[in-house]
Amino acid sequence: MSKLRIAVQKAGRLHDESMELLKNIGISIDNGKDQLKASARNFPVEVFYLRNGDIPQYLKDGVVDAAIIGENVLIEKGEGIGIAEKLGFSTCRVCIAVPKATKYNGLTDLEGKRIATSYPNTVQKYLDEKGISANIHIINGSVEIAPNIGLAEAICDIVSSGSTLFKNNLKEVETLLKSEAVLAVSPVLNQEKQAILEKIQFRIQSVLKGRESKYVLLNAPNDKIQDIINVLPGMKSPTVLPLAQEGWSSVHSVISKNEFWDVIDELKAKGAQGILVCPIEKMVL
Numbered sequence: 001m002s003k004l005r006i007a008v009q010k011a012g013r014l015h016d017e018s019m020e021l022l023k024n025i026g027i028s029i030d031n032g033k034d035q036l037k038a039s040a041r042n043f044p045v046e047v048f049y050l051r052n053g054d055i056p057q058y059l060k061d062g063v064v065d066a067a068i069i070g071e072n073v074l075i076e077k078g079e080g081i082g083i084a085e086k087l088g089f090s091t092c093r094v095c096i097a098v099p100k101a102t103k104y105n106g107l108t109d110l111e112g113k114r115i116a117t118s119y120p121n122t123v124q125k126y127l128d129e130k131g132i133s134a135n136i137h138i139i140n141g142s143v144e145i146a147p148n149i150g151l152a153e154a155i156c157d158i159v160s161s162g163s164t165l166f167k168n169n170l171k172e173v174e175t176l177l178k179s180e181a182v183l184a185v186s187p188v189l190n191q192e193k194q195a196i197l198e199k200i201q202f203r204i205q206s207v208l209k210g211r212e213s214k215y216v217l218l219n220a221p222n223d224k225i226q227d228i229i230n231v232l233p234g235m236k237s238p239t240v241l242p243l244a245q246e247g248w249s250s251v252h253s254v255i256s257k258n259e260f261w262d263v264i265d266e267l268k269a270k271g272a273q274g275i276l277v278c279p280i281e282k283m284v285l
């Protein structure tokens, strides 16, 4: 039986959460130090530990079948490679920044200027679309230093908290794209591998849905139950079970993580007591 070859970042910002996700979907790997390749014990999957920046080429060449990779890298180097799932971690954006002291009125200010970046294709495409012509200087790391050492008038790099820009006296002036970790898939997969991929996608969706929700249990007097149910959507409808104490019930439901604090306040106001909120490991609808 063939195995699906999945690439994950060998070391860096994506590595730990990628391995955690594989573990959460039931794929256990003996992650020996300095290993470049490992087989899952309980699933037809082989994991390759590679550099994030090299993964698009491996996918194109069909050396690996799928990968957990930053969407920004896929946009830069992964033409023709599809995204099977967005994974919700390593969120960031790719931005153009200029020195704080520079007056910036719009993209035309970049005409003829030097832009330092590790994302030349992304920058070139953006400038072409806007009809701006600038000189792109490719740098592979510490891009934010470029304006301070006289190498460029602007940079284009990843921004997350903005602290690297701040430390280098730069300000963000254009956002080219938003990115997160994604499950990318090689354009050529045989039927057998496609079937393994579908199983993986199903498991990932269950984990991601679980992460978005909380399981809530509470107690309430029976005459308050209807009011409480009205603020609890639940997957189908909330479960109501009688308590040993007469006139009281326990209500169980699932609520979205984003609505959570608002709903809790409303529940308390409507007479709920002993509210328990539990994480959901997996959720299959």
Ligand SMILES: Nc1ncnc2c1ncn2[C@@H]1O[C@H](COP(=O)(O)OP(=O)(O)OP(=O)(O)O)[C@@H](O)[C@H]1O
Residues within 6 Å of the ligand: 009, 010, 011, 012, 013, 014, 050, 051, 052, 053, 054, 069, 070, 071, 072, 073, 090, 091, 092, 158, 159, 160, 161, 179, 180, 181
């Ligand atoms: N500050 C950040 N906050 C959130 N996500 C980030 C941040 N920096 C990078 N990322 C995301 O994580 C990915 C990997 O970044 P990281 O710095 O670990 O690797 P790299 O040095 O770019 O790549 P390689 O594995 O090829 O050495 C990036 O492509 C991006 O999607």
Ligand SMILES: O=P(O)(O)OC[C@H]1O[C@H](OP(=O)(O)OP(=O)(O)O)[C@H](O)[C@@H]1O
Residues within 6 Å of the ligand: 013, 141, 142, 143, 144, 157, 158, 159, 160, 161, 162, 163, 164, 165
């Ligand atoms: O907005 P912030 O939260 O400060 O994050 C942005 C910084 O994070 C990344 O660098 P990283 O730390 O991965 O170092 P690297 O350049 O060596 O990859 C990116 O290249 C930026 O420099």
Ligand SMILES: [Mg+2]
Residues within 6 Å of the ligand: none
């Ligand atoms: Mg980095």
